[in-house]
Every structure is written in C-alpha cells, then in structure tokens.
Amino acid sequence: MKVRTRFAPSPTGKVHIGNIRVAIYNWLFARHHGGEFVLRVEDTDIERSTPEAIQAMLDAMDWLGFDIDGEHLYQTSRQQAHLEAAELLLEKGMAYKEDKGGTGQGECVIFKMPGTDVTFVDGIKGTMTKKAENMQDFVIVRSNGTPVFHLANVLDDIEQGITNVIRGDDHVENTFRHIALYEALGADVPNFAHLPMIVNRQGKPYSKRDGDAFVGDFREKGFTPDALFNYLALLGWSPGDDREVMTREEMIEAFTLERCQSSPAQFDMKKLTWMNGEYLQQLPAEEFEALALAELEKAGVQADAAYIRSVLSLIRDRVKNVTEIVPMTGYFFTDDYAYDEKGIRKKLQKDGVAETLAEIKAVFQSLDVFDEASTDKALHDYVETSGLGFGAVMPPVRLSVSGMQSGPDLFPLLAVLGRDEVLKRIDRTVEKFLK
RNA sequence: GACCCCUUCGUCUAGUGGCCUAGGACUCCAGGUUUUCAUCCUGGCAACACGGGUUCGAGUCCCGUAGGGGUCGCCA
Numbered sequence: 001m002k003v004r005t006r007f008a009p010s011p012t013g014k015v016h017i018g019n020i021r022v023a024i025y026n027w028l029f030a031r032h033h034g035g036e037f038v039l040r041v042e043d044t045d046i047e048r049s050t051p052e053a054i055q056a057m058l059d060a061m062d063w064l065g066f067d068i069d070g071e072h073l074y075q076t077s078r079q080q081a082h083l084e085a086a087e088l089l090l091e092k093g094m095a096y097k098e099d100k101g102g103t104g105q106g107e108c109v110i111f112k113m114p115g116t117d118v119t120f121v122d123g124i125k126g127t128m129t130k131k132a133e134n135m136q137d138f139v140i141v142r143s144n145g146t147p148v149f150h151l152a153n154v155l156d157d158i159e160q161g162i163t164n165v166i167r168g169d170d171h172v173e174n175t176f177r178h179i180a181l182y183e184a185l186g187a188d189v190p191n192f193a194h195l196p197m198i199v200n201r202q203g204k205p206y207s208k209r210d211g212d213a214f215v216g217d218f219r220e221k222g223f224t225p226d227a228l229f230n231y232l233a234l235l236g237w238s239p240g241d242d243r244e245v246m247t248r249e250e251m252i253e254a255f256t257l258e259r260c261q262s263s264p265a266q267f268d269m270k271k272l273t274w275m276n277g278e279y280l281q282q283l284p285a286e287e288f289e290a291l292a293l294a295e296l297e298k299a300g301v302q303a304d305a306a307y308i309r310s311v312l313s314l315i316r317d318r319v320k321n322v323t324e325i326v327p328m329t330g331y332f333f334t335d336d337y338a339y340d341e342k343g344i345r346k347k348l349q350k351d352g353v354a355e356t357l358a359e360i361k362a363v364f365q366s367l368d369v370f371d372e373a374s375t376d377k378a379l380h381d382y383v384e385t386s387g388l389g390f391g392a393v394m395p396p397v398r399l400s401v402s403g404m405q406s407g408p409d410l411f412p413l414l415a416v417l418g419r420d421e422v423l424k425r426i427d428r429t430v431e432k433f434l435k
Numbered sequence: 436g437a438c439c440c441c442u443u444c445g446u447c448u449a450g451u452g453g454c455c456u457a458g459g460a461c462u463c464c465a466g467g468u469u470u471u472c473a474u475c476c477u478g479g480c481a482a483c484a485c486g487g488g489u490u491c492g493a494g495u496c497c498c499g500u501a502g503g504g505g506u507c508g509c510c511a
Contacts, residue, residue: 008511010510010511012511042511044511045510045511100509101509103509105509108509109509110509125439125440125441128439128440129439130438130439131438134437134438134439134507135438136507138508138509139508139509140509141509142509143509144509146509148508148509148510148511149510149511150511152511153511168505169440169441169504169505169506170505170506170511171505171506171511172439172440172505172506173438173439173505173506173507174506174511176439194440196440196441196504196505197504197505199504201446203503203504204504205504205505231447234447234448234460235447236447236448237448238447238448238449240449241449241459242448242449242458242459242460244447244448244459244460244461261447261448262440262441263440263441263442263503263504264441264503264504265446265447265448266445266446266447267446267447268446268447268461268462270446270461270462271446271447271460271461271462272461273461274460274461274462275461277473277474281474315473315474316474317474317475318472318473318474318475319473319474320473320474324473328473379470383470389470390469390470390471391470391471392470393470394470394471395470395471397470398470398471404471404472405471405472406471406472406473407471407472407473408471408472408474409470409471409472410470410471411470
C-alpha cells in the first residue's frame with residue numbers, strides 16, 4: 001500500500017516550529033517511501049480559524065518549500081459526514097446519548113470504549129498499552145450538534161487514506177481512543193508514531209511568553225528556509241553518521257522513524273545561526289548577491305552596482321545572516337557612520353596617533369596607484385621605518401575610515417573605499433577626536 | 436493523585452554486550468593565519484542520572500530509586 005502522511009494543523013494563530021517539525025518528519029517519511037504528503041486544515045474552531053490565519057499557515061509551508069500532494073481538505077466541509085458516522089455508531093450501539101454532567105445543555109453523543117485493553121506499536125516509542133479500566137468513554141458530538149476533534153480527526157484520516165500518523169507526543173493518550181474508534185468504524189488502523197516535543201532554553205515546553213518560536217519570526221530574523229528546515233529536521237533525528245548540513249534529497253534518503261529520538265530536544269539558536277551561515281556560504285554568488293541587494297534596498301542604500309559588488313565581496317565569507325549585511329557595510333555607503341566609542345578610547349586617543357595618521361596620510365598621497373597591493377606595501381614599509389608596531393598603525397586607520405574596530409581585511413577595504421574617501425575620512429576623524 | 440512516557444558532554448547527537456581510555460557538531464577557551472575580525476585552520480575543556488542485578492565482559496539487557504515530561508475538557 002502506498003504510504004500517505006498528512007499535516008493537519010488547526011490554523012488558530014501563528015505556525016509554531018514544533019508543528020512545522022512534525023510536518024517535516026511527515027514529509028520526509030512520505031518521500032522516503034515514495035509516498036504522498038497531504039494537508040488537512042482543521043478549521044473547526046470558527047472563531048480562531050480566520051482566513052488570515054489559514055493564509056499565514058500556507059505561506060509558512062510555502063516558504064519552507066513543502067510540496068503538498070492533492071487538494072487541501074478543509075475539515076469544516078466534512079461536518080455532514082462526521083455526523084452521519086456518529087449516527088451509525090449510535091445505531092450499532094457503539095455510542096449513546098446523554099446529558100453529560102446534567103448541564104441541561106441537552107444530550108451529547110458519547111463513544112463507548114470497547115472494554116478491552118488497547119495496544120499499538122508506536123514507530124518511535126515502541127509498544128504502548130493501556131488497560132481497559134484506565135480508559136473512559138468520550139464525547140464525539142457536542143450537545144450543540146458539532147463533531148468533536150477525535151471523531152473528525154479519525155474520520156478525515158480515513159477519508160484521506162492516511163497510512164502513517166506522525167504527530168506530537170501530546171496525542172499519545174488520544175491514540176488509544178482513536179484506535180477504538182477506527183475499529184468501531186470498521187476501518188484499517190494506521191501506523192502511529194509520536195514525536196517528543198521541542199523545549200525552550202529552560203527545558204520547558206514553549207509557551208506564549210517565549211514568543212520567538214514561530215516560523216514567521218525566523219523569517220523576519222533573516223534565516224533561510226533551507227537552514228531552518230535542516231536544523232529542525234536534526235532536532236530529534238539524525239542520519240546515523242556525522243552528516244549535519246544535508247540536502248533535502250540526502251535527508252529523504254536517510255530518514256527513518258527508528259532514528260528519531262524519543263526524548264525531548266532543546267532548541268538552540270546558536271546552532272541554527274551557525275547552520276544558517278553554512279547555507280549562506282554555500283549559496284552561488286548570484287544568489288547571495290540578490291539577497292544582499294534586497295537587504296540594502298530595504299535599508300535605502302543607493303550606490304553604483306559595481307561598487308556594491310566590490311563591497312559585498314569583502315564581507316561575503318563572514319556573513320552568517322543576511323540581516324548582518326547592512327550594519328556590516330553601512331560605512332561604505334555614507335560618510336556619516338557611527339564610531340565605536342570604546343575603540344576610539346583604546347586605539348585612537350593615545351599619544352602619537354595624530355602624528356602617525358598624518359604620516360600615513362602623506363604616504364597614501366604619494367602613491368602612484370592606490371590599491372590593495374600598494375597600500376599593503378606602503379603600510380608595511382611605514383611600520384618598518386617608523387619603528388611602530390602593526391598594532392599601533394592598523395587599528396587607527398581602520399577606525400578612521402570605518403568607525404569600527406573589526407571588519408574585512410584592511411587593504412582591500414581601503415582599495416574599495418578609494419584614496420579620496422580614505423584621506424577625507426582620516427582628516428575628519430582627526431578633526432573630531434584628536435583636536 | 437491516576438495513567439502513560441523519557442534520562443550519553445552546557446546543547447543537538449553517535450552508540451543495538453567486547454571495535455568505548457565513549458565519537459561528531461554547536462557553544463566556550465587557547466594558539467595560528469607575521470594588523471583587525473564576526474571568516475578560516477589547529478588544539479583543549481566537557482557526558483553514560485543513581486543503586487542493585489544478569490554476564491568472562493554493560494552506555495548497551497533486567498529490576499528498583501530519583502528527576503523530568505505528557506494526558507486526565509461537550510479544546511485541538
């Protein structure tokens with residue numbers, strides 16, 4: 001039988017990384033077995049399932065590059081079928097009506113547990129058993145006539161032909177009930193696998209106040225979808241060898257439920273950041289440029305295309321996140337750059353620095369050509385003849401022309417800025433801090 | 436409280452009875468790349484929750500203990 005998995009989010013807000021990881025594992029599993037991956041929108045909570053929430057969920061899936069098979073199934077469209085099934089269970093005596101708790105709200109439909117132990121083999125956790133006396137009958141249709149999650153979920157999985165249900169740990173207890181429902185309905189019971197959850201830095205489940213665990217937040221923070229996908233796939237699963245940065249094809253090839261962890265995993269922003277850098281480095285030059293250009297444009301940077309390209313080549317291999325590009329390159333595009341105050345105090349406002357800068361200025365003015373090689377040689381010669389150390393020469397120059405203590409290699413940096421700009425900036429810095 | 440489940444470096448993990456003086460990655464630290472550095476290279480710190488068994492031999496199997504998590508809705 002062809003494997004078919006599904007992602008069944010209830011679009012009641014933003015898409016959480018825990019949910020998206022469940023989607024990733026379902027997708028990986030389906031593709032590994034050459035099967036299908038479908039989507040079901042569990043939109044029965046009319047209040048919270050707004051068109052905007054549904055769209056946000058779809059956008060997140062799209063951004064991460066999920067390819068979804070077939071039409072999406074909207075659970076609300078299935079209400080009639082759900083109620084008919086409940087009716088059938090009632091007729092067969094497998095469910096009964098009751099004014100539960102005597103609330104006076106009317107009668108609801110309650111599914112009768114079969115009174116036998118339920119056992120299933122979880123793809124991740126192994127054999128799971130629940131004794132009959134530890135399970136209770138449960139509501140499948142509310143007294144207001146609407147179907148409850150358990151009924152709808154099972155019926156829709158049957159409808160969509162789901163062979164493998166891979167979902168969060170929090171559904172383990174439901175699974176015993178769901179299996180009873182499948183059997184009462186005369187349907188094949190799918191294979192189940194329950195993933196442990198992702199926890200926050202404190203080792204606790206993410207709560208609303210952790211705030212930064214939504215897919216959209218990572219997008220805004222400049223992470224690439226491939227890096228996030230790869231990182232999340234590795235949070236609770238590993239290919240069994242030392243590979244970490246993997247293509248989707250490699251992940252599909254290596255993915256099995258047996259290799260999934262059965263204990264919770266802690267989300268680590270530092271490792272995600274590292275991985276994002278790896279992906280950025282791997283990007284073809286044109287793609288990196290396109291991303292960088294978009295960032296610069298957002299920041300309102302206007303400059304010659306060739307100049308921008310040479311600036312980008314300076315920082316290319318040290319960018320770990322596209323959002324770093326603007327702060328890293330700001331001083332290339334404006335004279336009005338900020339100075340690192342600590343650097344000014346430590347490296348610039350010292351005896352002799354004004355004289356050193358004046359002498360370097362003269363050296364630069366005397367050069368026939370002003371490029372990486374000539375400035376390199378000139379400053380090395382200067383260090384030699386002046387008897388000063390590199391540490392007394394390079395940092396003041398860097399601070400003068402960029403305002404920063406760190407950045408790209410100094411000589412190519414000077415070459416890109418150009419002689420006029422460099423001299424102007426040295427003057428300005430001396431004027432500002434050394435007078 | 437009841438019922439289920441989990442437990443290897445700070446974190447993500449490898450490990451399916453001898454190949455484990457426990458491997459890799461992130462982080463951190465120290466050196467290096469004769470200036471800087473967020474890149475790169477080299478090196479280092481750091482773990483089998485605890486206690487009993489079984490076995491010639493246990494991170495790996497069994498039993499307890501402790502700690503953690505999930506679920507106990509006419510939510511999903």
